[in-house]
Amino acid sequence: MLVVNLQKKWHSFQLDAAFKISTGEVTVLFGPSGAGKSSILRFVSGLSTADNGSIQNGNDVWFDKQNNINLPPQYRSVGFVFQDYALFPHLTVEKNVLYGAKKRHEGDKVKDLLALVGLSGYEHYYPSQLSGGQKQRVALIRALAREPDILLMDEPLSAVDWQTRRQLQDDLKRILRQLKVTTLYVTHDIPETYKMADNVVVIHSGSVIKQGTPEEVFLGKRLSTRIQLAGKVVGTEHDTIMTIVTVLHAEQYFKTLIDTEEVQRLNLKIGDDVIIGAKSSDVVLFKPL
Numbered sequence: 001m002l003v004v005n006l007q008k009k010w011h012s013f014q015l016d017a018a019f020k021i022s023t024g025e026v027t028v029l030f031g032p033s034g035a036g037k038s039s040i041l042r043f044v045s046g047l048s049t050a051d052n053g054s055i056q057n058g059n060d061v062w063f064d065k066q067n068n069i070n071l072p073p074q075y076r077s078v079g080f081v082f083q084d085y086a087l088f089p090h091l092t093v094e095k096n097v098l099y100g101a102k103k104r105h106e107g108d109k110v111k112d113l114l115a116l117v118g119l120s121g122y123e124h125y126y127p128s129q130l131s132g133g134q135k136q137r138v139a140l141i142r143a144l145a146r147e148p149d150i151l152l153m154d155e156p157l158s159a160v161d162w163q164t165r166r167q168l169q170d171d172l173k174r175i176l177r178q179l180k181v182t183t184l185y186v187t188h189d190i191p192e193t194y195k196m197a198d199n200v201v202v203i204h205s206g207s208v209i210k211q212g213t214p215e216e217v218f219l220g221k222r223l224s225t226r227i228q229l230a231g232k233v234v235g236t237e238h239d240t241i242m243t244i245v246t247v248l249h250a251e252q253y254f255k256t257l258i259d260t261e262e263v264q265r266l267n268l269k270i271g272d273d274v275i276i277g278a279k280s281s282d283v284v285l286f287k288p289l
């Protein structure tokens with residue numbers, strides 16, 4: 001378990017955040033732009049230093065201001081995946097993956113990792129010969145090759161197109177679950193959070209305002225529905241009693257029939273993020289947060 005407790009002040013921005021990341025799970029750090037998400041990743045990795053607080057990975061103390069402990073990044077077992085891939089342009093895929101990897105990783109290990117992300121045979125390509133999605137797959141396995149205790153991912157899919165993003169979400173989820181990688185994943189996208197997260201830490205203006213499963217933090221309760229789809233409202237057709245609400249989820253449109261009174265109670269508008277839940281024949285609609 002990673003236990004994080006950090007304070008930092010920059011001019012008018014104040015960060016004061018404490019949370020825990022369970023081993024083998026994906027914790028999503030969710031919040032609007034400027035909330036402090038990327039800063040937290042930098043403090044955890046050691047690329048930046050907080051004013052106060054502590055970071056403890058199991059029994060290892062990475063940072064403890066009071067006791068003057070601040071391990072440099074190379075002594076913290078972290079892998080980092082950035083939004084802009086940050087691959088070395090002059091190195092092949094194989095050399096990028098081997099860079100910083102544990103010594104015993106040789107050619108076979110690279111082959112295994114490339115197979116894991118569907119890039120077998122790309123060892124000798126250069127980053128400029130890859131698509132955005134392929135570059136991000138290489139960035140992922142480069143981080144995994146270090147066998148980090150904690151994988152840090154900062155909006156890793158925001159630079160790729162929608163279809164690639166969906167495919168990469170599926171692949172990432174499968175790989176992180178399969179390898180049981182303890183991951184801290186930053187995004188401000190609700191559907192992506194639903195897809196990726198075991199746990200969510202919601203951060204707002206430098207403070208943790210909620211923590212729990214996606215259902216707990218977005219809906220405030222545990223849902224017993226069998227199906228849950230997170231999407232955006234793209235249309236409403238009102239009748240006096242019922243309203244047809246059209247929701248866009250992963251490039252597909254879903255039409256749901258909702259009680260008009262419920263639509264008014266939720267103050268449902270086009271562009272709202274919603275979650276559709278379905279239990280046998282009942283369809284329910286929720287507005288997260």
Ligand SMILES: Nc1ncnc2c1ncn2[C@@H]1O[C@H](COP(=O)(O)OP(=O)(O)OP(=O)(O)O)[C@@H](O)[C@H]1O
Binds near residue numbers: 034037038039040
């Ligand atoms: N080195 C710095 N010096 C001064 N202010 C900083 C520094 N780094 C971050 N900040 C401030 O801290 C706040 C949080 O920034 P941060 O990048 O962590 O937010 P974020 O939640 O990751 O946002 P986004 O989703 O837009 O990337 C912002 O107000 C930013 O201006």
